[in-house]
Amino acid sequence: MGILDVILGRKEKSSVEFVLANATTQATMKNIALDTCVNYIARTFAKATFIKKDKNQKSVFDEDYYLLNTRPNPNQTAAEFWTQAVSNLIRDSELLIVCYQHSLFIADAFVKNEFLTGDEYSGVSIRYESLSRIFTSNEVVYLRNENQALDNFFDSLWCDYADIMGATIGAQIRTGQIRALWSVPSSKLDEKERKSQKQLRENVINEIRKSPVVLIPKKHEKDYDEISNKQATGKGNNVDEIGKAKKFYIDDVANVLGIPNGLIYGDFADNQKNYEIFIETVIEPIAAKLIDGLNHIVYSQSEIIAGHTIKMLGVRRRDMFELSSSIDKLISSGTFNQDEIREELGRSEIPNGDKYSHTTQQSLILIIASGNPLAFLFS
DSSP states (O other), X not given: OOHHHHHHTGGGTTOOOEEEEETTEEEOHHHHHHHHHHHHHHHHHTTOEEEXXXXXXXXXXXXXXXXXXXXXXXXXXXHHXXXXXXXXXXXXXXXXXXXXXXXXXXXXEEEEEOOTTOOEEEEEEETTEEOOSOEEGGGEEEEEOOOHHHHHHHHXXXXXXXXXXXXXXXXXXXXXXXXXXXXXXXXXXXXXXXXXXXXXXXXXXXXXXXXXBOOOOOSSGGGEEEEOOGGGXXXXXXXXXXXXXXXXXXXXXXHHHTOOHHHHTTOOTTHHHHHHHHIIIIIHHHXXXXXXXXXXXXXXXXXXXXXXXXXXXXXXXXXXXXXXXXXXXXHHTTSSOHHHHHXXXXXXXXXXXXXXXXXXXXXXXXXXXXXXXXXXXXX
């Protein structure tokens, strides 16, 4: 996102605002739905832990580990930082993380200058402070997250929904509203009186549109007759209709982003299955982009070829008690060691946890030595 995008507000052209409470409080159904879905994705990354691995796949705890998992910069915790990063990536379709003064910052605005030898980034603004220097591609993590379906969805449908939502809210404002009739003199009015009557009618109409209770002045007691909104009596509450409309928006955005709707509303039916789908189709593709970008600035080409890498852990929900039987089989068979299993569970390494079980190997040796295949059953 360049500076011109910020100045011209290009990302806001498709926004359609709706009156939700009163004349001073406005919001958009677009932002409600987008906030709900984007925040759900971003909060998942707040639980992530980034681990550096050397060429022997041993965990490395150094300054980079501290920046990635504790305090990326003086103003944000790691959870806050990654939540904002993922949110920006989805909302703006691009993200720029800058390495500046031994810290990691998310750029508010920047200009990308493309070159065959490596892109450069100028006009970088961080926390409303413009930086004069130019950053090379080796000093930043630049990610794109193209989602043409999401852009087309907002551009084509929000304006169509505006009329429907506006009518629903207008009906709610008029429900139970106090109205009144009053008579005006039938005699000929002069120019000044006509202007006064016209102004009064316009003021009353404006009040009826925005206020639940409208007070209308009366000229004589017998000239004033209060009436109720009888059409609204006994009908359904339009607040429920607004709630249904909001759910409709959220469902559409969730479908575009690939989030199972049940997760957004906390449904318990097939919750674990839906969560696994969410991780595989939404979280892991974004995580892969983040890992690639971080590897680019943390390691050199030779280090990556040698096996150095960064892994992201902690976003999957694992029940260790349900997996205990499978864990025992994986370790006892010698297929995985304890540290590899603990890593998948989001746990830290333990002393001698990188040693493999030799139970299977010892059993095979016993079979060969004894010459009796049944010996394996009693080993």
